[in-house]
Amino acid sequence: MNYLFYDLETTGLCESFDQVVRFASIQTDENLQEINRYEIDIKLRPDVVPSPEALVITRLGINDIKEGICEYDALIKIHKLFNQPNQINIGYNSLKFDNTMLRFAFYRNLLNPYSHQYKNNTFRGDVMNINLLYFLYKTDVLKWSDNRPIKLENINEFNNLFDGKSHDAMVDVIVTLELSKKLRTHDIRMWDYLIAGFIKNNDISRLKKLSQINIGADKYPIGLYTNIALGYDINCCCAAICLGRHSVYQNQSLWLRIDYPDISEYFYSDEKTPRILKRKDGEPEFILPYQDNYNWVLGESRLEYVKNNLLWLNDNIELLEEFIIDQKNNEYEKHINLDMDASIYEKGIFSSEELSNSNIFHSSNLSRKIEFLQSIEIKRIYELGMRIIFRNFPLELNENQKNNIKNDIITSNSLSMKNKERRAPGDALKKAAIMLEGDSLDPDQIQILKDYILYLNSLS
Secondary structure, eight states, X not given: OEEEEEEEEESOSOTTTOOEEEEEEEEEOTTOOEEEEEEEEBOOOTTOOOOHHHHHHHTOOTTTTTXXXXXXXXXXXXXXXXXXXXXXEEESSIIIIIHHHHHHHHHHTTSOSSGGGTGGGOEEEEHHXXXXXXXXXXGGGSOOOSSSTTOXXXXXXXXXXOOSOTTOHHHHHHHHHHHHHHHHHHOHHHHHHHHHTTSHHHXXXXXXXXXXXXXXXXXXXXXEEEOGGGOGGGTTEEEEEEEEEOSSOTTEEEEEEOOSSOTHHHHHOSSOOOOEEEEETTSOOOEEESSHHHHGGGOHHHHXXXXXXXXXXXXXXXXXXXXXXXXXXXXXXXXXXXXXXXOHHHHOSOOHHHHHHHHHHHHXXXXXXXXXXXXXXXXHHHHHHHHHHHHHOGGGSOHHHHHHHHHHHTOTTOXXXXXXXXXXXXXXXXXXXXXXXXXXXXXXXXXXXXXXXHHHHHHO
């Protein structure tokens, strides 16, 4: 298996409406020895207003991101890189952010948004999730910061993995690769075991081997659930039992945290509810067996809490069962006025017919692309395809076509996956002005914001 280590810089955090502006990757062999490296600068789309916070963090000025190749051409290249056979596509905190950004980018550019996750023996991984296990059980592998020790920037600072500025895509790729080499060299068996956990079937098989505890007449798998989002104050891990699969979202298993000082408080209080952890197969959050050689990281107090809470749950079976039924049937908020760019989950994966039509679109020259779109009856392919032309090749459209697509994109009631509107120039200007009033920016960041304000004013 080869690895493709990668990182992105984006115009913001919204998977639906922001875009990738920098892509960097290093391809290695199974021993993490470099084979190739790639860097792609992507031009800002005409319909995207960058977040001022993103520009300040990445130190990419508005003039920097106005240069590069168009998004469509860039995504064609990135999609091809990600779909190489026998490859692990891996980054740092990539499952929660980078992979999601690319999934939506692939989707709006009529590329299969999921093939890189399963096809041709290719799958995804995340070094951050792996590193958390080393942090918990192999502490001598690195020097750890007292503050946010799993943050990549802090790891590089304390261990001198690479001399370069953080939040630069290629720098972060190199740091991630060097970190991976240290982890793998320190304990290759642990590295290989954790990497294999990102394969869906392996993950499911491991979960089935977890020990089970009895609560009433039912059995529940129990494990040590690891997730940085749980917080450093509890060592980024907790004891949890599996409540089963969600009734609607079948790829999602539900886990109940059970190491509270007194879990009854969370069932009887209107202000508190027990923490439910929602997990997708092959996207660990690694769950380890609830055994002495692993669960010692909880500490004696929490281990005692688990015992007491299990006793309480056994005495309140009906309350637990009602809670489980409620959680299994609790659906996400329905989307209203969802934008086409954000419709990947709502409309579902591309059908075989849609993929076939997308392939025709990709293989056609520009003039043929437009003719083809105007001849098909599949609304989703037509709308996404016309947006591709508008964003990347606007000179191919007449003024009436451009105005129709522009009005469709900037419709005020068109929302993202999180029911948010597109970032508007006026709101961005206000945010940039507030940031300039603070005292945390250096001269380069101040200049970035001033150039950004000039750019936004030029749009009106």
